[in-house]
Amino acid sequence: MKLISWNVNGLRAVAGKGFADAFSALDADLFSLQETKLQAGQIDLEFLGYQSYWNYADKKGYSGTAIYTRQTPLSVTNGIGVDEHDHEGRVITLELPDFYLVNVYTPNSQDGLKRLDYRMQWEDAFRAYVCGLAAKKGVVICGDMNVAHEEIDLKNPATNHFNAGFSDEERAKMTELLTAGFRDSWRDQHPGEAKYSWWSYRMAARERNVGWRIDYFLVSEALAPRIAGTDIHNEIFGSDHCPVELVLV
Numbered sequence: 001m002k003l004i005s006w007n008v009n010g011l012r013a014v015a016g017k018g019f020a021d022a023f024s025a026l027d028a029d030l031f032s033l034q035e036t037k038l039q040a041g042q043i044d045l046e047f048l049g050y051q052s053y054w055n056y057a058d059k060k061g062y063s064g065t066a067i068y069t070r071q072t073p074l075s076v077t078n079g080i081g082v083d084e085h086d087h088e089g090r091v092i093t094l095e096l097p098d099f100y101l102v103n104v105y106t107p108n109s110q111d112g113l114k115r116l117d118y119r120m121q122w123e124d125a126f127r128a129y130v131c132g133l134a135a136k137k138g139v140v141i142c143g144d145m146n147v148a149h150e151e152i153d154l155k156n157p158a159t160n161h162f163n164a165g166f167s168d169e170e171r172a173k174m175t176e177l178l179t180a181g182f183r184d185s186w187r188d189q190h191p192g193e194a195k196y197s198w199w200s201y202r203m204a205a206r207e208r209n210v211g212w213r214i215d216y217f218l219v220s221e222a223l224a225p226r227i228a229g230t231d232i233h234n235e236i237f238g239s240d241h242c243p244v245e246l247v248l249v
Helices: 011-015 019-026 116-134 168-179 184-188 222-224
Strands: 002-007 030-036 051-055 065-069 077-079 091-095 099-105 137-143 182-184 217-222 229-230 245-249
Touching: 002 099, 002 137, 002 217, 011 019, 030 099, 030 137, 051 091, 065 091, 065 099, 091 116, 099 116, 099 168, 116 137, 116 168, 116 217, 137 222, 137 245, 168 182, 182 184, 182 245, 184 217, 184 229, 217 245, 222 229
Parallel strands: 002 030, 099 137
Antiparallel strands: 002 245, 030 065, 051 065, 077 091, 091 099, 137 217, 182 217, 229 245
């Protein structure tokens, strides 16, 4: 089973930049999107053989998540069941026969870490949610988690130490999540490799490969033996992020 996750930074924009071709070429069984920036009815983008599920933010043109799936899920849940965190379209969970797929777009702490306090509350609530799922069956978490966990996960760790996405607080919350029973699938398979999934639009960052790895597939310990492959598709353009991949057997 092949899973793809991609922060498209505006699905209507990337739809005009070869999204359908990339979708076809990646040929995933489950294709998760973040930052769709859509409301219902603003795009008609369906693919033969797939069903799609959407979670829209209350605020127009902001956030949002979606999943295309070849397999009919047993259930679909939007949000994490905590009202203060469920108005920005950040989480969709598909229950499949042998695992839950949780597609997440984690809140950004923003410039000056002005949303860090909210981010910390979100992290605790999200961890409780996915741990509750993992008590029932295997869990795959995918998406833009807005944190580079280790220094190897971004080009310039020293100069970004106190910036959003690489603060001590955000990194510690990722450590807590992993310690609670999840594995960073790509890092497990590529322990010494620096490869990135997001690049700023400023200062030709992508051309110079000055990037961050902030897009993940985390798997619960029960599913770890099923990891058959991982990839970061930095050859695919259209967004400031690139797609990431997980293959399960």
